[in-house]
Amino acid sequence: MNTQPKWERIQGIVLDAVGTLIKPTPSVSEAYTEAAARQGVELAPELVRGRFHAAFRGDLVQGADGVLSTDEGVERRRWRAIVARVLPEAPDPDRAFDELWDHFGRPESWRAFPDSAPAVEAIREAGMRVCIGSNFDGRLHRVVAGLPELADVVEAIVVSSEVGYRKPHAAFFRAACERMGLPPDRVLSVGDDLENDVHGARRAGLSALFLSRRGEGVDDVPSVTDLTALTALRGAEA
Ligand SMILES: [Mg+2]
Structure with missing residues (x-):
């Protein structure tokens, strides 16, 4: 089975928060x-x-x-x-x-990873929709608003406590897709949790990319070691 994301179909990306865009410090x-x-x-x-x-x-x-x-x-x-x-x-x-x-x-209490803001900017410059999709709760809004690297570039935050279901439940991913105004087969999930961000997203009909910051890969799962892969989107056709 070809598990690579079909980039030409992707019009929106849902990015996990903790471990993906931000880390506790x-x-x-x-x-x-x-x-x-x-x-x-x-x-x-x-x-x-x-x-x-x-x-x-x-x-x-x-x-x-x-x-x-x-x-x-x-x-x-x-x-x-x-x-x-x-x-x-x-x-x-x-x-x-x-x-x-x-x-x-x-x-x-949080820091954005150095690759977070460039990745979000690249997604937007490629003409794609982007949102943070997180199992954090309502506190995430204030956290992101207070991180200057992310506050200005993130357009939407979807948190499980407001959706009603946590990742990896399909209802969470449906809500994220609705928030971006896109069907699941046009959306890519990116995150550092194999079950929550990859398998759950796929079951809901999204494409998925595993962020493995420590570099351990997994069979049949496309993975990257940081978010700079997404900056390659910059200049890509929208
Ligand atoms: Mg995470």
Whole structure:
């Protein structure tokens, strides 16, 4: 099966946010470790990192509409559960959650990857539509608005808590396509999560490109190691 994106058909690109366009700075494990330290609990960052990855992968909280359904309240409960799993030693779990929720809602806690803005600009200059499609919640609007590299070039942000379903659910990708005014077979999904950004997108009828910033490829999945591949679109026929 030829899995390469059919570039000539693509008229819009949906870009994942975390790990694709932006990254937490300091790292997630540092932020959690510091939150614990503020309550007098010293934890090894490696331990925190391992706990976070296990908790983040587990679908701890679901919305009323079943698997992968969500809204702002569900996301808050989900993150409260994740913080509790990662920092069970914290004497004041509510404080830990509140501090970390606020921390990751601030643009100062994030950086755009150097290739992010050039890629978005190239997509737009090629005459394509572009949107951010993310499993972040409503806080993402403020984060992106506060990152100067992205604030001026991103025209639309689609977040799962506002759509009602998280990636990789097809309803999420349908909403992103509708937001761009394009049918799924004209849209390319690009992101660093194989299931959420690639397989889920394909099941919904989109093309997909796996962003593998560490360089590990996957059979039958077209991949790039950074977003500069998208800057090749600049000057391409719209
Ligand atoms: Mg991601």
